[in-house]
Each structure stands twice: as C-alpha cells, then as structure tokens.
Amino acid sequence: MVKRISNDGDDGATAYRKRQKVVHEAPTSEEVFSADQLRNLLTFDQDLRNARHGLQSFKSLLDKIVSDTDDGDRKTNMEILQQYLEAAKPRDTSEDAVFLVDIMEMWSFAAQVGNEGVMSSVAVVLALLLQAVSGSLHLVRHGLGICQTLIQERQLKSLSKNLSSDKNKGFILSPTLRMLREAVCLDGGAYAKRIFRARNFTLTSLGRNLEIGHMGDSPEEMRKASVRTNAVRFFLSLLKYLHSDGRKELLTQKELLSHLTFMLKSDPPHLIVEILESLKTHVLMDDKVPREVKFRSFNTKTLMRILALHTYSVDSDAADEASTVGYKAHKFLIYVCTNPGAGVLYPSTGLYPKESDDESAGKNATGGADSAFLTDKYKDDVPVYNFVLAEFAQKLRPWSSLKHSELLVAIFTAAPELTYKYFLNNRSFTFEPKLSMTWIGYAAFLFNTMRIPLPARFGDRVRSAKAPPPTSILLDNIIPLPINQKVLIRCLSTKSHLTSFFATRILIVALEKLTEALKMHDEASKSKNNNWTEARRRLIDAFCQRIPDMKEVVRSYKGIPAENILHRTMASRLLRLYYEVIPQVALAANFDVSPFFTEVLKKLNGESEKPEDESLLVMELENLVSIASYSPGMRWFSKIDNLVDGAAASPYTALVRILSGKNRELPFHQLKQVLGAVAVENQLVTKATLLTPLYEALQSTSSEVKASQMEKIWSFVDNCINRCASSPIKYLDLMETYLKEGGVAPSNGAAALLNVTMVEQLSYFLGAAKPDEQAALAKFLSIYFNASYGLKHAKPVTKALYKRVTEQFPKTVKLKSLKKADKSDNADEDEEMADAEDIVGKNNKEGSTLDLSKLEEMLHVPFVEKEDNAALVKWTTKNVEDLVEDGWAAALIRLLLSTHTSIRKEAFTNILKMAAKIKESSYEEKDQVWLLLCELAESSRGQVDIGPVPSAFPAFAIHALDVLKNPLHPLYPKINSFLTRSPAWSPEKLPMAHDILHGEPSEDDKYYTEITWLLVYLLDSLRAPFDLGVFHKKRWFEKILVLGGNPYLRLNLRTRVLRILYRATCIDGGSTTLVTRFGILSWLDAQRAACEAADEADAVSALMKRVWETCDQEKVMAWSKGGVKKLLAHLA
Amino acid sequence: MSGKADNQREAEFSSYYLQRTTQELSEDLDKVRTAEDFKADSIPFLVHALQQGAGLFSLEDQKRVVTASKGGKGQDA
Structure with a gap:
C-alpha cells in the first residue's frame, strides 16, 4: 500500500514510464532491405514508439549478421550495414563528431523521459553493432567512432542513467554492460583507457551491478546472462585491456574486488573460470601492478571466497578433476599463496623469526646464554612477515580436505616461518589417535608438512652466519607441535595397526629430517662458531623429549603380525634410525635384536614369498643386521636351532648363506659390509675383502654338488667360523706353528685365520664323512683356496695351508693344485674388491689432514x-x-x-x-x-x-x-x-x-x-686440575693408554679414549703432564701408524698437534731434547 | 635410466605399496569406513594418506621391489 501511495504522488515522468510498459512488451519491427530504408527507420522521432520500431528492425538485421551462418545472407546484410554506416557518418572528423547521431539522440531523449524500452534497445543495438563491426577490418573505424561518441558528455550521461537503473531492470543493465564490454574490447582495447578514464559515468553502480545475480532455480544460461555475468565480463575486459597503471587504478576502486568475489560461489562454472584466469593473468602475473595493490586485493576475505569454491556444487558432473572449478580454484590459491610475485607471499627469513624494530641483529647472536630466553620468548607466539597467510592458514581444515592440506603444505613450503606459528595457534587440535578419517587426514597432513625440506641456511643467509635459529622453531619444523611423546606412545600401542603404522612413518621422517638438520649444524659449526655445537646438542635433547622411548617402538615392532611385512620393514627402519641418529636413546633401551633377526632369517630361508614381498623382507633383514652391528650384545656366533631349513646355524653363517645364495640378484651391499666388519672384528679375517673368496666358493660349489652334500659343507663352514670366532688366540698360535713347520715367514697384514681353522677342523670332518661328501668338500676347498690364492696378499701362507689340506684327504680324493688357478682372472680382482672403507681412506689421505675445528667436533665433549x-x-x-x-x-x-x-x-x-x-x-x-x-x-x-x-x-x-x-x-x-x-x-x-x-x-x-660405560664416566670425571692430579697420581692415564693400545678395540671405544686425552688438553697443564709423564706424543704417533682408516689417523695427528700447541713448549722441548720437533715435522 | 622409466617404476611401486597397506591395515580400515566422518569424498584422501609413505623408499629400494616382482613373474611364466 505504501508503494502505491508514493507512486501516485509521482511526477509526470514516472507516469509516462508506466504507460510505456505496454510499448516495451510489444516492440514492432520490419525487415530491412536497404541502407536507405534503415536510415529512414532510424531517423530521430519524438514518438518513441517509432524510435523503438526502428531500433528493433535494426536489431533484427544485426542479429542476423552476428549469428547468421549463411554466407550469402550475411554478406548482403553486411553491405546494408556498411552503406548505412557510411551514410550516417558525420562529416566532422574531430573528437566532437557524433556517430549515429539519430540513435544517440533517441537514447538521450529516452533517458530524459525515462523510456526504458528505448534505453534498453539502444544499448542492445549498439552492443550488437560493435560486435558486428569488430569482426570486419574496414568497419572497425566506424566502431571506433562510436566509442569516441560514447565518451562524449551527453552519451556518458545516458550511459550512467542506464547503468543506474533499478536493480530489477536487467533488460537495461545487461545490454548496457555488454555494450561497454564491446567498446572496451574493440580493436585490441583501443578505447579501454578512455572508457575507464570516464569511470565516473562508465563505472556507475558497477559494484551494485556486480551483485545482481541470476534468479531462479535453473542454472544460468549462456545466452541469457545475468546482469552480474555481464558486469563481470565488462570488468574483466577492462582488466585485460588496461595497462598496469590502469589495472592498479581499477583494483583500487572502492571494494570492486569484493563485489566481484561476493557471489562467486553461485556463479556458473565458465564465469568462475574466466574470473580466476583473468585475475591470475592480468593482476597476479603483472609485475607492474604494485605489490601492495595485489596484497590489499587478495586479503583473507577474498582468499576465503575462492577457497569456498573447493566445494562448488555444480562440479559433480564434470568429467575430469582438472576441469572442475574446485580444482582450478585450488591451483589459483596455490599460485597466489606461494608465488612471491603474486603479492600475498612476502619474503621471510625461514626459521628465524621476524625481528621487531628495536631488536638489533647482534642481540640474537649471543646464543648460549640467551638461548633459554629465546626459547621462552616464542613459546606463545612468534612474529611473522606473512601475517595474511598466517591468518588464512588458520581457516583451513587440512584434516578434512585434501585440497586444504595440499594448500597448507604449499604455503609452509613457500613461507617456512608459518609452520611454527600455525601449530602454535592451532594447539587445540590434537593428534590423539582415533580410527577416524579426521585423524588419518591430520596424520597425512602432518606427514607432508614434515617432508618439506629445511630451507637452505635455515632460511636466512645473513643471520645463520651469526647464530643458529631458535631451537623450538627448528624442532617444530622437524616434528610439529601436536606430535609429542604421549600421543606417539598411544599411537604406537598395539591396539591399532593403522595408527602405529602412521606413527612409525612420521617418526621415520622426523629422524631423517633431524639428521639433515644436524648435518646443517655441523656445516655451520665449521665456521668457528661455538653456538652451533651448543644448539646441536639442545636440538637433540629437545627432540628426544618429543619422541617415545625406544622400548615403545620395540614393543610396537613386536606387536606387528609376521605377515604385515611392510609395516615390519618400516618399524625395523625406525629402530635402525634410532641407533644411527640418536644412539644415546637406542643404546639405553638394551634391545636384543637377535630373536627378530632369526625370525626374518627363518622366513627368508623358509617358504617362498612373492618376489616383491621378499624384497621387503630383505630390507627388514638389512635393517636388523645394521641394528645388530650397532648392538654390543649381539651374539653372532652362537648356534640357533632350526635357523636354516630346520638345521641349527649361527646367525653369521645364516647370513653368509643368504649372500651365497644363487638365485638372489638383489644387492646386498649392506649385508656384506656388516658381515665384513664383524668378521674383521672377530679376527676371522684381517680384511673384509678376504671374505669374497668364501662367498664365491660357496656359491659355485652349491651349484655343482648335491643338496645333501652341500648341507655337510655348510655345517663344516659354520663350525669353522664359530670356532674361529670363539677362540681366535688358539688359532693364532696354531697359524704360527703351521707357518714355522712349513718354513714360511709370517705375513704382515692380510691373512685369514678362518683358513687355519678349516685346516685344523678338516681331519674331524673327514673322519665322519662319506666318500662323496669328502669329494664335495674337496671341491669346495680347492675352489676356496684357489680363489684366496688369487689375492695378492699372503700367497705363501695360503699355499702352506693348502698343502696341509691336500695332505689330509685320502689319496682317492684329488684336489686341484693352486697353480692351476687362472691367475689372469683373479689378478685384478683384488683391486676391484678393495674395501669401501679403504677407498674412503685413500681419498682422505690425499686430501689435507684434519683441521682443529674438525678435531674439536670429533673429540670435544663440552664440559x-x-x-x-x-x-x-x-x-x-x-x-x-x-x-x-x-x-x-x-x-x-x-x-x-x-x-x-x-x-x-x-x-x-x-x-x-x-x-x-x-x-x-x-x-x-x-x-x-x-x-x-x-x-x-x-x-x-x-x-x-x-x-x-x-x-x-x-x-x-x-x-x-x-x-x-x-x-x-x-x-x-x-x-x-x-x-x-x-x-x-x-x-x-x-x-x-x-x-x-x-x-x-x-x-x-x-x-x-x-x-664403554667406564670411558664415559672417566671423561666426566676429568674437569679440573685437581681431577688431572687424581688421574696422574693413581696412574689412570697409563691404564687408559694401555686400554687404548688394545688392537681389537672398536673405533667408537678408541674415539672415547681420544676424547679423554682431548679433555686433558683442555685443562691447565694437562698437555704438559701428558707429554712429559706419559710420552703421549709417541703413543699417539704409534696409534696413528697403526690406524687403518685414514680419517682416524688424521684425527690422531690433529690431536698430536693440539697437544703440542697447548703444552708448555719450552719445557717440552727441553725434556725431549728437540725430539718433539722432529716428530711433529714428520707429521706435517 | 630415463625419467620415464623411473616414473613408471615409481607408479608401480606406489600401487604395490597401496595394495600392501590396504591388506595389512584392512581391519582398521573397515572401522574407519564406518566412522562418522567418513564420506564418499573421503576415499581419495584416504588413498592419498595411505600411499604417501611410498615416498619414504629411495628410488633404489623401489627398484628392488618392482624389478623383483617382474623377475618373479618372468620365472613363473
């Protein structure tokens, strides 16, 4: 009722408009046959009904031109159009010339009197006309004339009037916007700039018009585009044809971008795609659009609207993922958030937090003392450069959407500073295990986050030169905040294989990333900065507090069913990483690997698995073998029942069997390496390469003899290996005896004690064996000794031993003599089979010796x-x-x-x-x-x-x-x-x-x-001059040095001895005491000479230098009568 | 090895990995499928989550598994 009253009280213009409605509903038209006819039809007439008639007729003609496919008709119509345009062309050639003066008059008049029909028709006709001429080279100039006319004041007013029509007057708004778009696009955007310059008129109500969307339930049709669609297209064409300055101006128009994206979610798919592509190409990728404009345009609100497209409803029937709106929006967001040129992503300083203005760079560099303060400082919040992204990140739901997860990981990769902040602000979302999609989603997201590599130099070259990044931030980048000890223990519980599988993977990534981080610390600490060593220790400590004790992992590993081989492989890898990366935690757990080890061995030797499953088993075995080699308590040589095909064997022989198996082409480098090291340590052989003949001989013998005979050979080999390992001294003595009796000089270096055992054990074997078994063993031994003889070293020894072997066999069994061995084949084999260690050693020897910082890193244990x-x-x-x-x-x-x-x-x-x-x-x-x-x-x-x-x-x-x-x-x-x-x-x-x-x-x-325990304890007992006195008086240095002289001491124990010596050099008077009381320099020199690995020798010589540098040189010179100088000169 | 062969190997390994995980975790996966928050569009996410661990295997290890399977098939045939 109210509305009616106000209408009643309106002036004449409104009343006129109301009456005109009838006209609007039934526009008449006639077919156009000539240009003259058309000109007549379009002559200005105060009677707008006539005007409408003319315009409608012109529209029909233009429609035919634009949409006609019949070439003949189209040509005729084009000719009519051309003639008309020529005839109507103004004489005036200046900028004030008015093209299509009649139509413009009609428009102006209609706008004045409010005739909506004509206002609409003019726009329709002009839009079509511009479209029609744009395709024809010789008509374009007319189009340009029309554009020129449009930006004259009178037309601009009409335009503005059209554009500000009521919201429900789509029939005026749409064609007007279409016309503007055509005008902007004409001739490669020739008028775009000028049209935009008249923005007070041309952009009238654009914000509002951008929000007049499609009404009704059915989806918007291409041909009947909504006002919004037309407005969007006009806006996008402006973006396209304007230069960077214009784009900047356009984007800074009040809230335009907000209007553009407001209804994004209800737009038809093609329009969304058009918007996204255009924004990307013409805004984000335009380097000349200033970053703050981009930054302001793509604020959290805009980003969230685009994000909402992930769940775009019309997408479901799209054929492939890549063409869906959801996917395109996803790609767009990834571009915006990760591309530095797009304006949203700000350059940041990686794991170094943003410095506030009053913070001088020097303040952080103090490290050590400040570290506790720094850790606390970022406990609740951390300043970042990318605050918009930080805010946006908080709105994502990576646990429930794969796209969100990908996007967030991409953001973290581009701006590593945000990882820490994100988890800090998102503490409420826990990782408590639950068999739900949310938990799995979160686990997957965390996993991907952890897989992001650490930025080079932790993201800031300048600051990393001064000090390490705050431990808490680095730690969270390695193992994010929600992943803590408690939660992990719960995940690893045997109740659910799924959670424990995911937790295992997460821990693997964490440990591997920690290794990387430690490597980076080591590299940085080379540059004489002490903070890094300290930070390295802090990092390890903090990390160990985040992860479960190894016993939890062991428990989880034990709980995995035997058939879940992938899970077992991963769990064994995790255990191995514990040993390799954080041995202090691993060794504390006292994990006995042997039962697992034998289980896998049995499985591998038992029923055949699928080949790919078997590869996994081999990986598991390799992991366990490595663990065994790290575990001091591993019993390599005690027999275990039922280990190989129902027979008892020691784990060591069982592994040798795997290595000598014929059908396995898998690379066993790691197994070989460990077996070699264990053999050397237990004095079976003096060099790992001496085992190669054994593998070869076993392999070729097993292909030549029957299985039952081979079993005998295996049991012989197993027996010899175990005996040799358990009483090496006996065999060392025996070797001496043999050599003396054979008149052979003891060889220096390579000799296989195992061979002596074989000679000794042979008689027992022969006593119990049948003739065919004897023959089989003879074959094996002849191959084995021949292969050994091929090696350069200790030929006389091998020969002497082989002589004893042949003598023991009954005459019926003949053995090949050694000379028959094909030397040419074997001669260079020795070279090829050089130990990996040797190669490393040689390389190192060529390089320079260890410098002091490296020495410090190896031997210095902080007080x-x-x-x-x-x-x-x-x-x-x-x-x-x-x-x-x-x-x-x-x-x-x-x-x-x-x-x-x-x-x-x-x-x-x-x-x-x-x-x-x-x-x-x-x-x-x-x-x-x-x-x-x-x-x-x-x-x-x-x-x-x-x-x-x-x-x-x-x-x-x-x-x-x-x-x-x-x-x-x-x-x-x-x-x-x-x-x-x-x-x-x-x-x-x-x-x-x-x-x-x-x-x-x-x-x-x-x-x-x-x-081992003792050496650690002794190291901690040596801190002050008083302690030095105790060590000296109670002769502890002698005892330690004697211990260090034990040639069978493992490298890590030798290193511990050196650490104690190094520690002594750090105490006042320590070095002098060591030199003058214990002759440490000669002792070290002797050690150095005995070292097999080059880097160990380097460490020892570096330690010698350090002793010299830290002692009272004058006194020592006098004491040694100049001998020290000679010794050191020899070093250099 | 060409990149293409590597890619193919990766794909093969990845599918083997997925098959193993679904087999080993089948019991728990059934429970997840009946969880409240499991929707039709959760499946690709679940597959992604299961499969992502394949990347923890070095290319060399992946090769070991994939070629072993081929060798095995060859022998069977």
Whole structure:
C-alpha cells in the first residue's frame, strides 16, 4: 500500500514510464532491405514508439549478421550495414563528431523521459553493432567512432542513467554492460583507457551491478546472462585491456574486488573460470601492478571466497578433476599463496623469526646464554612477515580436505616461518589417535608438512652466519607441535595397526629430517662458531623429549603380525634410525635384536614369498643386521636351532648363506659390509675383502654338488667360523706353528685365520664323512683356496695351508693344485674388491689432514651441562620415579660442582633430603639409590665448603644412577656390591673404576659394554686440575693408554679414549703432564701408524698437534731434547 | 635410466605399496569406513594418506621391489 501511495504522488515522468510498459512488451519491427530504408527507420522521432520500431528492425538485421551462418545472407546484410554506416557518418572528423547521431539522440531523449524500452534497445543495438563491426577490418573505424561518441558528455550521461537503473531492470543493465564490454574490447582495447578514464559515468553502480545475480532455480544460461555475468565480463575486459597503471587504478576502486568475489560461489562454472584466469593473468602475473595493490586485493576475505569454491556444487558432473572449478580454484590459491610475485607471499627469513624494530641483529647472536630466553620468548607466539597467510592458514581444515592440506603444505613450503606459528595457534587440535578419517587426514597432513625440506641456511643467509635459529622453531619444523611423546606412545600401542603404522612413518621422517638438520649444524659449526655445537646438542635433547622411548617402538615392532611385512620393514627402519641418529636413546633401551633377526632369517630361508614381498623382507633383514652391528650384545656366533631349513646355524653363517645364495640378484651391499666388519672384528679375517673368496666358493660349489652334500659343507663352514670366532688366540698360535713347520715367514697384514681353522677342523670332518661328501668338500676347498690364492696378499701362507689340506684327504680324493688357478682372472680382482672403507681412506689421505675445528667436533665433549639451579627447588614437586628417571637427581648432583659455595651447600642438603624421600617411597630400587646418594653426600661433606667436589663423585653418581634404574644393565651387580663396600669414597680415587678395568666382567660378553660405560664416566670425571692430579697420581692415564693400545678395540671405544686425552688438553697443564709423564706424543704417533682408516689417523695427528700447541713448549722441548720437533715435522 | 622409466617404476611401486597397506591395515580400515566422518569424498584422501609413505623408499629400494616382482613373474611364466 505504501508503494502505491508514493507512486501516485509521482511526477509526470514516472507516469509516462508506466504507460510505456505496454510499448516495451510489444516492440514492432520490419525487415530491412536497404541502407536507405534503415536510415529512414532510424531517423530521430519524438514518438518513441517509432524510435523503438526502428531500433528493433535494426536489431533484427544485426542479429542476423552476428549469428547468421549463411554466407550469402550475411554478406548482403553486411553491405546494408556498411552503406548505412557510411551514410550516417558525420562529416566532422574531430573528437566532437557524433556517430549515429539519430540513435544517440533517441537514447538521450529516452533517458530524459525515462523510456526504458528505448534505453534498453539502444544499448542492445549498439552492443550488437560493435560486435558486428569488430569482426570486419574496414568497419572497425566506424566502431571506433562510436566509442569516441560514447565518451562524449551527453552519451556518458545516458550511459550512467542506464547503468543506474533499478536493480530489477536487467533488460537495461545487461545490454548496457555488454555494450561497454564491446567498446572496451574493440580493436585490441583501443578505447579501454578512455572508457575507464570516464569511470565516473562508465563505472556507475558497477559494484551494485556486480551483485545482481541470476534468479531462479535453473542454472544460468549462456545466452541469457545475468546482469552480474555481464558486469563481470565488462570488468574483466577492462582488466585485460588496461595497462598496469590502469589495472592498479581499477583494483583500487572502492571494494570492486569484493563485489566481484561476493557471489562467486553461485556463479556458473565458465564465469568462475574466466574470473580466476583473468585475475591470475592480468593482476597476479603483472609485475607492474604494485605489490601492495595485489596484497590489499587478495586479503583473507577474498582468499576465503575462492577457497569456498573447493566445494562448488555444480562440479559433480564434470568429467575430469582438472576441469572442475574446485580444482582450478585450488591451483589459483596455490599460485597466489606461494608465488612471491603474486603479492600475498612476502619474503621471510625461514626459521628465524621476524625481528621487531628495536631488536638489533647482534642481540640474537649471543646464543648460549640467551638461548633459554629465546626459547621462552616464542613459546606463545612468534612474529611473522606473512601475517595474511598466517591468518588464512588458520581457516583451513587440512584434516578434512585434501585440497586444504595440499594448500597448507604449499604455503609452509613457500613461507617456512608459518609452520611454527600455525601449530602454535592451532594447539587445540590434537593428534590423539582415533580410527577416524579426521585423524588419518591430520596424520597425512602432518606427514607432508614434515617432508618439506629445511630451507637452505635455515632460511636466512645473513643471520645463520651469526647464530643458529631458535631451537623450538627448528624442532617444530622437524616434528610439529601436536606430535609429542604421549600421543606417539598411544599411537604406537598395539591396539591399532593403522595408527602405529602412521606413527612409525612420521617418526621415520622426523629422524631423517633431524639428521639433515644436524648435518646443517655441523656445516655451520665449521665456521668457528661455538653456538652451533651448543644448539646441536639442545636440538637433540629437545627432540628426544618429543619422541617415545625406544622400548615403545620395540614393543610396537613386536606387536606387528609376521605377515604385515611392510609395516615390519618400516618399524625395523625406525629402530635402525634410532641407533644411527640418536644412539644415546637406542643404546639405553638394551634391545636384543637377535630373536627378530632369526625370525626374518627363518622366513627368508623358509617358504617362498612373492618376489616383491621378499624384497621387503630383505630390507627388514638389512635393517636388523645394521641394528645388530650397532648392538654390543649381539651374539653372532652362537648356534640357533632350526635357523636354516630346520638345521641349527649361527646367525653369521645364516647370513653368509643368504649372500651365497644363487638365485638372489638383489644387492646386498649392506649385508656384506656388516658381515665384513664383524668378521674383521672377530679376527676371522684381517680384511673384509678376504671374505669374497668364501662367498664365491660357496656359491659355485652349491651349484655343482648335491643338496645333501652341500648341507655337510655348510655345517663344516659354520663350525669353522664359530670356532674361529670363539677362540681366535688358539688359532693364532696354531697359524704360527703351521707357518714355522712349513718354513714360511709370517705375513704382515692380510691373512685369514678362518683358513687355519678349516685346516685344523678338516681331519674331524673327514673322519665322519662319506666318500662323496669328502669329494664335495674337496671341491669346495680347492675352489676356496684357489680363489684366496688369487689375492695378492699372503700367497705363501695360503699355499702352506693348502698343502696341509691336500695332505689330509685320502689319496682317492684329488684336489686341484693352486697353480692351476687362472691367475689372469683373479689378478685384478683384488683391486676391484678393495674395501669401501679403504677407498674412503685413500681419498682422505690425499686430501689435507684434519683441521682443529674438525678435531674439536670429533673429540670435544663440552664440559658438564649448564648448571640448572632451579633443580634445587623443582625436585621437591616431582615424584620419586621422575627424580631418578627424568634426571632431576642428576641435575641436583651436578650442582655439587658449582663454583658458588652456597649452591653447593644447598645441593648437599637437598641430596640428603632427596635420599630420605626416596628411601620412604615405594620406588623399586629405592635402597640402592638412597645408598648411592648418601654415600655421595658423605664423601662430599668435607669438600663442599672448600670448593667444587672432585668431578669423579658426581660423575660416578650420575652414571651409577643410570645403571641402578635398569637392573638388566651388566654393571648392576658390580655397582651394588661397590655401594655396600664402604660409606664414603676417597677423593684421591675414582670410585669403582678399578673394579671395572681390572675385575672380571659380570657377563662374558659384556666386557666392552662395561668399558664403554667406564670411558664415559672417566671423561666426566676429568674437569679440573685437581681431577688431572687424581688421574696422574693413581696412574689412570697409563691404564687408559694401555686400554687404548688394545688392537681389537672398536673405533667408537678408541674415539672415547681420544676424547679423554682431548679433555686433558683442555685443562691447565694437562698437555704438559701428558707429554712429559706419559710420552703421549709417541703413543699417539704409534696409534696413528697403526690406524687403518685414514680419517682416524688424521684425527690422531690433529690431536698430536693440539697437544703440542697447548703444552708448555719450552719445557717440552727441553725434556725431549728437540725430539718433539722432529716428530711433529714428520707429521706435517 | 630415463625419467620415464623411473616414473613408471615409481607408479608401480606406489600401487604395490597401496595394495600392501590396504591388506595389512584392512581391519582398521573397515572401522574407519564406518566412522562418522567418513564420506564418499573421503576415499581419495584416504588413498592419498595411505600411499604417501611410498615416498619414504629411495628410488633404489623401489627398484628392488618392482624389478623383483617382474623377475618373479618372468620365472613363473
């Protein structure tokens, strides 16, 4: 009712418009046959009905031109049009000339009186006309004239009037927008700039018009485009034809882009694609459009609207993924978010957080002391350059949409600074395992995030030259925040194979990425910056706290059914990575790999699997073999029942069997390497290459003899290997005897002790074997010794041994003589089979020797970790188990070394309190721990007032704690009996060290495990000149050096010995004492000469140099009477 | 080896990997399929999630598995 009243009160113009509606509904027209007729029809007439009639007739003609396919008709009509245009052309050639003056008059008049029919018709006709002439070269100039006319003031007013018609007047708005678009596009956009310049008129109500979408339920048809579609096209054509400056202007028009994207989701697919493509080509890819314009245009709101297209509804019937709107929007977003030129992505500094203005670059460089502060600083938030992307990232749902996940990973890759921030702000979304799609989606997203490589130099060349990135940020880039120990343990639980499978993969990626990060630290620390070494340690510590203990992984591995070989392969790889990357965690778990190892071996030797499955099994086996080689307790040579085809064998022989199997063409480099190393270590052979004849002989023999005979040979070989490994000394003696008897000089270097065992064992075998078995063995031995004889080294020895072999066989069995061996074949084999290690060694020898920084990296163990004074207070809040297991007790003990008397005193009292608390608890090992703490306190009682207690006390206590909490530790009994021996320890002695070095090992094969523990403990016991005195007076250096002289010591133990020496050089007077009291330089020189690996020799020579540089050179020169100079000159 | 052969090998390995994972985790996958948040369009995501681990195998290891399978087939035939 209200509306009617207002209409009633309207002026005449409105009333006129209302009456005109009838006319609009029934426009009349006639067919046009000539230009003259057309001209007459279009003559200006105040009676707009006539005008409408003329326009409608013209429209019919133009329609035919534009849409006609019949060439003849089209040509005729084009001629009429051309003649008409020629006739109507203004004489005036200036810019004020008015083309199609009659039509323009009609338009202007109609606009004044509000005749919507004519307003619409004019626009329709002009749009069609422009379209028609655009295709014809000689008519284009008329089109250009029309464009020129359009931007004259009168037409502009009409235009503006048309464009601001009511919302529901689509029949006016659409053709007007179409006309504008044609005008912009004509002749390669010749008028685009001028049309845009008149934007006060030409862009009238564009924002509103962009939002007049298609109404109705049926989808919008191509031919009946909505006002919005026409407006969008006009806008896009402007974008296309304007130059960069114009584009910039256009984009900064108020909210235009917002209007453009507002209804994006309900647009027809072709329009969306057009919009996205045009925005990409003409805005994002245009380098001259300033970045802040792009940045402002593509704000979070716009990005979210495009993101919403992922679930675009019309897409479902699209044939292939790549042509869907969802996919295109996805690609578009990836482009916007990851392309630095697109304006949204800002250059950032990788894992180094954005510096605020008042932060000077130098402040971060201090590292060490500031590190704790820095870690805390970014605990809740971190400043970033890409705040828009950060905001946008938060809106994504990577756990429920693959595209979101991909997009987010792409964003993280392009702006690594955002990874940390994202997870920091998204803490509420946990990784608690659940068998749901959301969890799987999240796991997949996390996995992909972790797979993003670390940016070179951690993303900032300049700052990485000064200091490492904050540990927390780096850590989260390696293992994102939601992945923590607790959650992982739950994932690894045996309840669900799926969660444990995903968790295993995630941990593998994490450890591999950590390796990369550590490598980067090592490279950076070369450049003399100490912070990096410190940061490296911090990173490892923090990482270890994030991941589950190895026992959890072992438990998970045990729980995987045997048939799930892929899962098992991955889990074994994870275990291996624990050993390789964080051995401190792996070795603490005391994992006995042998049962698994044999299980896989049995499987491989048992029923045949599918070949691809078998490859996985081999990978699992390789992983386990590597683990075995890292585990000190591995029993390589004890027989296990039913290991190979129902027969007993040692794991070692079983592996040799796999290597000598004929049908396996898989590369077994790794197996070979480990077997070689184990053989050398157990003195079967002196060089890994000496095993090659064995593999070859076994392989070729097995193809020549019967299976049952081969079994005998296997059992002979197995027997020899195990005997040789278990009593090498016996065979060393025997070898000497043999050589003496044979009149052969002992060879230096390569000789296979295994061969001696074979000679010795042969008689027993022959006694029990049937003739055919004897013949088979003869064949094997002749092949084997011939192959060995081919090697350059120790030919006389081999010959002598072979002689003994042939003598033992009965006369009926003939063996090939060695000379028959084809030398030409074997001569160069030795060269080919050089150990991998040797090659590395040789290469290194050619290069320069180790410099001091490298030496430091190898041998320098930082002095005891920073004192954590907070432990004095914090421990009281922890339960007893945490005190022991989480290192609170150790932290407290360490405070006894503090340089401040008050702290030492506090620590002393607190240790007693802690002991009391532990004693009262129900902790399983409470008595021993209590005793240990009390003895420590008792021994330190007199010392705390004077100065730091002898380093040996805390060192022993801390390392003993580690043993006490693990009753399976080989030292457990020894420590217990030590603790019950006396109430206090002498400050002049190293507690319990003697018992380990000189006592019997608690278990036969644990000697080296105990020595390892001892060397770590000794290293920690050597910190101050006082400690040096204890080592010196109690002759500990001699003992250590004697230990280091053991030729069978493994490399890692040798390194530990060198570390202690290095540590001594760091203490005042240490080097001088070492040189003058222990002749350390000659000792090292002897070690160096005995080294097989070149890099070890380099390390030793570098250590010699260091000793020389840190000693009292004058005194040493005098002491050695100049000998030192000669020795060192020899080095250089 | 040409890139094409590598790509093909990767694809073969990837499909083997997927087949193994679905086989080994079948029980749990059934449970996931009945989970509330499992929709028709979850399948490609699930496949992606399962298959993504294939990238953890080095090209050389992938080759070992794929060629082993071919060798095996050859022998069978």
